[in-house]
Each structure stands twice: as C-alpha cells, then as structure tokens.
Amino acid sequence: MTHRCRRSSGLWKIVVWDEPFFQGKKHEFTSDCYSTLDHGFSTVVRVTGSFEHCGFQGQQFVLERGEYPCWEAWSGSNAYHVERMCSFRPIACADYGRSRLMLFEEENFQGKRGELSDDCPSLPALGWGSNAVGSFFVRSGAWVCSQYPGYRGFQYLLESDIHAGEYKHVREWGSHVQTGQVQSIRRVQQ
Amino acid sequence: MTHRCRRSSGLWKIVVWDEPFFQGKKHEFTSDCYSTLDHGFSTVVRVTGSFEHCGFQGQQFVLERGEYPCWEAWSGSNAYHVERMCSFRPIACADYGRSRLMLFEEENFQGKRGELSDDCPSLPALGWGSNAVGSFFVRSGAWVCSQYPGYRGFQYLLESDIHAGEYKHVREWGSHVQTGQVQSIRRVQQ
Numbered sequence: 614m615t616h617r618c619r620r621s622s623g624l625w626k627i628v629v630w631d632e633p634f635f636q637g638k639k640h641e642f643t644s645d646c647y648s649t650l651d652h653g654f655s656t657v658v659r660v661t662g663s664f665e666h667c668g669f670q671g672q673q674f675v676l677e678r679g680e681y682p683c684w685e686a687w688s689g690s691n692a693y694h695v696e697r698m699c700s701f702r703p704i705a706c707a708d709y710g711r712s713r714l715m716l717f718e719e720e721n722f723q724g725k726r727g728e729l730s731d732d733c734p735s736l737p738a739l740g741w742g743s744n745a746v747g748s749f750f751v752r753s754g755a756w757v758c759s760q761y762p763g764y765r766g767f768q769y770l771l772e773s774d775i776h777a778g779e780y781k782h783v784r785e786w787g788s789h790v791q792t793g794q795v796q797s798i799r800r801v802q803q
Numbered sequence: 804m805t806h807r808c809r810r811s812s813g814l815w816k817i818v819v820w821d822e823p824f825f826q827g828k829k830h831e832f833t834s835d836c837y838s839t840l841d842h843g844f845s846t847v848v849r850v851t852g853s854f855e856h857c858g859f860q861g862q863q864f865v866l867e868r869g870e871y872p873c874w875e876a877w878s879g880s881n882a883y884h885v886e887r888m889c890s891f892r893p894i895a896c897a898d899y900g901r902s903r904l905m906l907f908e909e910e911n912f913q914g915k916r917g918e919l920s921d922d923c924p925s926l927p928a929l930g931w932g933s934n935a936v937g938s939f940f941v942r943s944g945a946w947v948c949s950q951y952p953g954y955r956g957f958q959y960l961l962e963s964d965i966h967a968g969e970y971k972h973v974r975e976w977g978s979h980v981q982t983g984q985v986q987s988i989r990r991v992q993q
Contacts, residue, residue: 676952676953677924677925677928677952677953677987678925678927678928678952679925679926679928679951679952679986679987680927681951681952686950686951686955686956687951687953687955732922732989733992734867734989734992735867735869735992736869737868737869737870738867738868738869738992744869744870760876761869761870761871761876762866762867762868762869762871763865763866763867763877763947763954764953765876766875766876796869796870797869799922799924802923802924802925
C-alpha cells in the first residue's frame with residue numbers, strides 16, 4: 614500500500630490528536646500510516662489531501678482538507694461505532710476534472726451500464742433503475758460512492774490506479790459491508 | 804411556505820411510512836406538508852425531488868431522489884436524535900448547471916469574498932481561510948452547505964428565491980445551530 618503517492622508527499626499532511634477537539638498528544642504524518650496505534654494516536658483532525666482509514670481494511674472514510682474535531686465529524690450516521698482511526702494514506706488523483714467512471718448493473722461488467730464524469734448526489738434521479746451497482750470500471754480519477762443519496766451512509770473509495778480501475782464485485786470495494794447499495798457518487802477533488 | 808413550487812407538483816413525490824424499512828402505514832405527498840403528524844406519519848423513505856424537514860423549522864435534511872429506509876440514512880452522524888420527519892417541501896431549482904453562490908467572510912456581505920459555481924467538498928482546500936462563513940448571497944440555484952468537509956454534519960439549505968437569495972447572518976440559514984461553521988457546499992440537482 615506504500616509508494617502509492619504520485620505527488621510530493623509535501624502536498625499532504627494529516628495531523629492527529631489522541632483526544633477529541635484537538636486535545637492531547639499531537640502528531641503529523643505526510644505519508645502512509647499503517648497503524649496510528651504504534652504512535653499512540655487515534656483521533657484525526659486537520660487534513661491536507663484525502664485519506665482513508667483502518668489498517669487499509671474495514672470501514673473507509675474519505676477525508677478532504679479541513680477540521681474534524683470528533684468521530685461524528687468524519688463518520689456517517691450509520692457507521693458502526695469505532696472511534697479509532699487506525700490507518701490512513703493519501704489518495705492520488707491526478708486531474709479530477711477529467712474523472713470518468715463506468716457503472717454496471719451486474720458484477721463482472723455485465724448488464725445495463727452508465728457513465729459519470731461529474732458528481733451525482735442521486736443515481737436514481739439520473740435514471741439508474743436500482744439502488745445498487747454490480748461493478749465499476751474507473752477510467753480516470755478517484756471517486757467516492759456512498760450508500761445513500763446525498764453522500765450519506767457508508768463510503769467506498771474507487772481509484773483508477775488500483776486494480777487497474779477494475780472493481781468487478783462488491784467484495785472489491787466494500788470490504789466492510791457486503792452490499793452493493795450505492796445511491797450517490799462523487800469525484801475526489803484535490 | 805406554500806406555493807413555492809415552481810414546477811408541476813407532478814414532478815415531486817415523497818412516500819412516507821410510519822415504521823422504518825418501508826413498513827407500516829404509507830402515504831404519498833406531491834406538495835408541501837406542514838406536519839406529517841396530522842396524517843399519523845413520521846418516517847420518510849422514497850423520494851422524488853428534493854425536500855427539507857420539520858415544521859419548516861429545526862434541523863434540515865435535503866433529500867434527493869432515492870430510498871431512505873431509516874433515520875440514520877438521511878441524518879448526519881452528529882444530528883440530534885429526532886427520528887420524526889415532521890414536514891417537508893419541494894425545493895425549486897430551475898437550472899442547477901447555472902448555479903452561482905457568493906460567500907463572505909463576515910456577516911452582511913462584508914470581508915473576504917469567494918464565488919462558487921460547482922460542488923466543493925472542501926472549502927479549506929479551495930483556499931478559504933476559515934472553517935466558517937459569515938454570509939451568503941445566492942445568485943442562482945439552490946445549494947446545500949454542510950458543517951464538515953465531504954458534505955458531513957449539519958446541513959443548511961440556501962435558495963435564490965428565498966429572501967432574494969440573501970443570507971446575511973447565520974441565523975438566516977441555520978435556525979437549529981447557531982454556528983457559521985461551513986466546510987463543504989454543493990448544488991441541489993434535480
């Protein structure tokens with residue numbers, strides 16, 4: 614999972630504290646961190662760049678630059694309650710303006726297909742006939758798909774430079790929830 | 804609050820159930836509803852169009868078309884726990900592709916200013932120097948601003964045809980939380 618940064622690590626910085634609301638011990642990271650527990654840290658707060666979570670396994674949270682004073686700030690309302698953010702890595706996204714994502718109704722790129730090049734807060738509003746997606750092919754960019762409309766619920770990260778952009782089955786993007794329920798999708802911006 | 808629908812009400816439909824997961828009594832609404840309690844309903848599930856919440860007061864939830872099987876699906880993780888969705892109305896947005904929003908650092912359109920015409924998952928990443936906004940002027944369209952990056956936390960609706968698009972103070976957009984903390988903003992799409 615290392616060496617995935619395409620830009621200088623100087624562009625990314627994540628500052629973590631071990632207590633909510635920017636209290637307690639503080640540490641800065643500018644590259645991948647497999648386990649904050651090795652450093653005695655758990656709570657993430659100030660972010661430069663985009664990151665995901667947890668031994669590179671488990672629940673994912675895509676964090677854009679900004680302040681997250683507590684677990685509730687970065688999690689979704691239906692997240693299972695694990696307040697510790699154990700690991701994170703920068704997300705490479707060369708040119709989000711040229712992001713393109715293909716959606717397929719069924720796994721292995723079968724069934725009805727659709728293509729996105731812009732943020733979509735509601736797939737049903739676009740005419741996608743189901744509340745689920747069977748497989749994805751990321752032509753370019755990095756995307757966040759979400760369980761519910763309006764970017765709510767569980768998040769899953771899709772990247773063109775992982776698996777050659779091929780996500781053939783829900784197991785390949787949703788390691789923590791085995792459902793293909795996806796109702797909103799947006800680009801990762803830098 | 805009635806008569807705000809600019810389009811045929813036939814374009815909007817919200818179906819509510821009084822139990823989670825589409826169980827119990829069901830009712831369809833195609834226009835404003837001041838109080839679902841008059842109808843004995845509380846839980847909102849299938850949505851066509853965009854809606855907000857609660858006697859047109861209190862916590863707001865912008866709902867795009869899709870399925871919301873339970874309270875956790877439409878609320879934010881830091882929402883105060885009121886599972887009842889008591890009221891809703893369609894949001895008019897004539898042409899979201901032409902949406903434009905002006906932001907001001909201070910109330911009454913003072914201080915540093917910025918302008919958006921696209922979704923922005925992180926105001927800090929755009930160079931906005933603060934995690935708050937003092938006032939908004941909606942030139943066109945309807946927008947949802949959120950407390951945290953990535954469209955998380957409390958939501959506030961901003962519309963060009965309400966108050967002539969002028970939101971001079973946090974009191975005018977955030978009736979339920981008196982903070983100007985806004986770190987992400989996106990357009991309401993139809």
